[in-house]
Amino acid sequence: MTSFPDITFPVVTTGGEAAWQHTSSEHWSRLASDWLLDPSSLTAKLKEQCQQFQVQLLGQREAPLLADEQAWLGPQKSCIVREVILWCDGQPWVFARSVFPFSALAQQQLRLEDLGTKPLGEHLFKQPDLTRSAVEVSSFDPHTKVGQLHQQLGFPSATLWGRRSRFTAAGQHVLVAEVFIGASPLAQEYVND
Numbered sequence: 001m002t003s004f005p006d007i008t009f010p011v012v013t014t015g016g017e018a019a020w021q022h023t024s025s026e027h028w029s030r031l032a033s034d035w036l037l038d039p040s041s042l043t044a045k046l047k048e049q050c051q052q053f054q055v056q057l058l059g060q061r062e063a064p065l066l067a068d069e070q071a072w073l074g075p076q077k078s079c080i081v082r083e084v085i086l087w088c089d090g091q092p093w094v095f096a097r098s099v100f101p102f103s104a105l106a107q108q109q110l111r112l113e114d115l116g117t118k119p120l121g122e123h124l125f126k127q128p129d130l131t132r133s134a135v136e137v138s139s140f141d142p143h144t145k146v147g148q149l150h151q152q153l154g155f156p157s158a159t160l161w162g163r164r165s166r167f168t169a170a171g172q173h174v175l176v177a178e179v180f181i182g183a184s185p186l187a188q189e190y191v192n193d
């Protein structure tokens with residue numbers, strides 16, 4: 001069992017650190033990586049890559065939305081924010097921040113209330129009416145909160161890459177952002193980017 005480092009929640013507290021762009025941009029061709037584009041469950045993909053997959057729950061509670069999150073979820077006064085680190089064989093691979101309105105938490109079919117350290121994806125991908133928006137991608141410089149998390153976890157300063165999309169099921173939206181950090185191939189691949 002990995003002993004997880006103590007990380008303050010929420011990690012992401014300020015907007016403007018990501019420049020989310022659709023993958024049709026010309027910038028995209030240089031980045032083409034199935035880690036960013038693969039529409040299947042990231043949890044399932046990681047479980048194929050490692051023997052021991054673990055979810056470190058940093059927190060799941062009401063917290064402020066970032067301005068660019070409001071655009072996806074509509075004018076919510078407040079939302080539930082869930083942040084996790086996904087670990088593969090004792091190494092951090094993904095930092096994920098998911099935000100969803102209280103109405104999604106109350107939607108029993110989604111069972112988000114008692115997720116705990118169960119991976120969100122395993123719930124979402126079981127929903128019969130699940131749809132997913134197009135994926136946005138963004139880089140994260142070393143000075144961003146996620147870039148600092150990567151270094152706090154013991155990895156050298158690097159430009160990181162993440163993706164974001166909105167899941168919809170049972171009439172509710174869940175916005176999920178995933179940044180490849182630590183020992184993940186994508187974080188290593190661009191380490192000198």
Ligand SMILES: C=C(O[C@@H]1C=C(C(=O)O)C=C[C@H]1O)C(=O)O
Binds near residue numbers: 043096120178
């Ligand atoms: C959306 C998925 O769920 C994963 C698990 C998460 C969690 O437990 O909070 C968050 C983002 C994803 O990396 C997925 O598996 O694709």
